[in-house]
Amino acid sequence: MGIVDEDVVRVREAADIVQVISAHTQLKRVGRSWSGLCPFHGEKSPSFSVNQEKGVFYCFGCQAKGDVITFVRDIDHLDFQGAVEQLASKVGITVRYTDKQEGERREKRSRLRDVMVDAVEWYHQRLLTAPDAGAARRYLRDRGFDGEMVRRYRIGWAPDDWDQLVRALKHPPKVLRDAGLGRESKRGGTNDFFRARVLFPIFDPQGDPIGFGGRMMPGGRPPKYQNTPETALYRKSKVLYGLNWAKDEAVRTNEFVICEGYTDVIGFAAVGVERAVATCGTALTDDHVRTLQRWAPRLVLAFDPDSAGQAAAERVYEWERKHEVEVAVAALPSGADPADLARTDPDALRRALDDAQPFLGFRIDRIMAAAKLTTPEGRARAAETALAAIAEHPSEFVRDQYVMTVADRCHLDAERLRASLRSGGVKPRVKTAEG
Known part of the structure; x- marks a missing residue:
């Protein structure tokens, strides 16, 4: 075949x-x-x-x-x-297949790609020229998006109407529904899936559009974010926004930066970091990591510090073992996202990446920052919590390195900490201390 x-x-x-x-x-x-x-x-x-x-x-x-x-x-x-x-x-060559069913599947995907290309262009032109997109243009300008950014990322506008896209594209209604651009109405027709939203097209690694991320306008109808539903082209557990732009720099630097939103990816690019990608409304998955490790072995999480610290340690260490990657964390200022920092303090954003720590090191630092290290009781509690985090790491040698770090910072004997770790006498207090 x-x-x-x-x-x-x-x-x-x-x-x-x-x-x-x-x-x-x-x-x-x-x-x-x-x-x-x-x-x-x-x-x-x-x-x-x-x-x-x-x-x-x-x-x-x-x-x-x-x-x-x-x-x-x-x-x-x-x-x-x-x-x-x-x-x-x-x-522009239409290839033939030795297997008829395979050819039919490929032909269906090709039709979906064609309609997605048309939709990206239609929504983009609406944003650039339509009178009803004025508020969306002002919203983007206020967020620091200039015309060059809007054009590079093909940002669009979905009008607040029932079926403008469906009527404009002239594609069969079923193809529009299969592509996630339309939905069946109560009367059996097809309405637009996206309404009154700023749209960020999502591309596959080769640069072909496969879906959209829709952002509600201030004061609009929730949900705040709305993505394309699952289709033959779009699987949110596998898709990463920005991978088509990020992969080349990731190869050169051996590193991806992973953030939480489309505007974060664009913010990183604005300060010269072109290797950022974002998940599409879901947590980072095994499929995401498997995809990224094809291009680079180091993954830097650029999330809000609280959510980064609370990432499931067991899952992170499994990724490191299974996919042979290194997971690090960029310590962003609390309450600041990359998109905001790109505008207000780009140097701080770059420093956060330069100073990114291994996942366990980041957790230990968070534990120590939350502790009262000026008292014996505070240092003891911090050590207990840190040991609980250390105990989760699968490598004996890595565990021992961090035991020595905790001993030094908490003014404790490293051998006593090792003995406690070996005996299993540590309490799982990590979430309480870090949260």
Whole structure:
């Protein structure tokens, strides 16, 4: 089961390898070839070469090599078929499949993508030009969004009307409903799913639109946030807002920044941090971590300090073990989100990332900050709470490092703390002290 061989050849020949690779790294012509920084590993001197005539690339640093299909497969972490399909879409070739049912499934997804592309453009133009979007434009300006930001992120406006989108796009009602853009009305027709909301399009890693995040206007009808419902394209437990923009910098820095909202991602980008992504109205999941580790091994949580500290330790350590990632926490000022800090104190936002700590270290610091370390009783309680947090870590050597840290900060004997840890005599007071 797969794509017909003849169509694979057509796609390979039609795709311009220099144009495809230039979307990920800047190439400069050198003689008959092209050269640039390798998009697969961080480097300061160009070691990446592209031969346009032969349609191949090679990195003298990391030995990555192949043709245009190989490049797309590796850079976007797709299988062979997915890479061919992505290229086929870009060059306007309709591929055929050896399996009829597979072809029908792919055709359905293609129709959903087409209607999503049209919806993104329609909503975006409404925001830019429609008289009824004036309040939305003022709201965005007040939040620090200039015209360049609005255009880059294709932000849109859903009018406060029953079916303007449905009537404007002219797509079959069922396709609109399947894409999460419409819902069945009481009379059996199709109404718009989003109304009176600022819309942030959500893209897949390849940059194709798959859904929307809708933000209620001040004084509007709740809920405050409304996302596209589950569709064949959009699964909120798997999708990360901003991944299409963040992945290239994440590869260069070996790190993703994970935040809570669309505006946080945009705020990070505004201060030069292009590797931020956000979950779409859900907690970080195993699927999210599995996706991110394809590009980078370090994940920095840039949440509100209280929610970051209360993240389930067992789940974090399982991610570190299972997916071979390192989870760290950026200590943002209490009550401040990245979007606000990007406007009011960008240096503080950058410092929070530079000073990000391993998850357990962050928890220990929070425990100590909440404790009264000026009294023997306060230091003892802080040590008990910290030991409960330390006991949750699966590595004996990591536990011992933090035991020594707690001993030093609480003026206690490290051997006594080790003995208490070994005996299981610590009380699970972590949540009380940190919360």
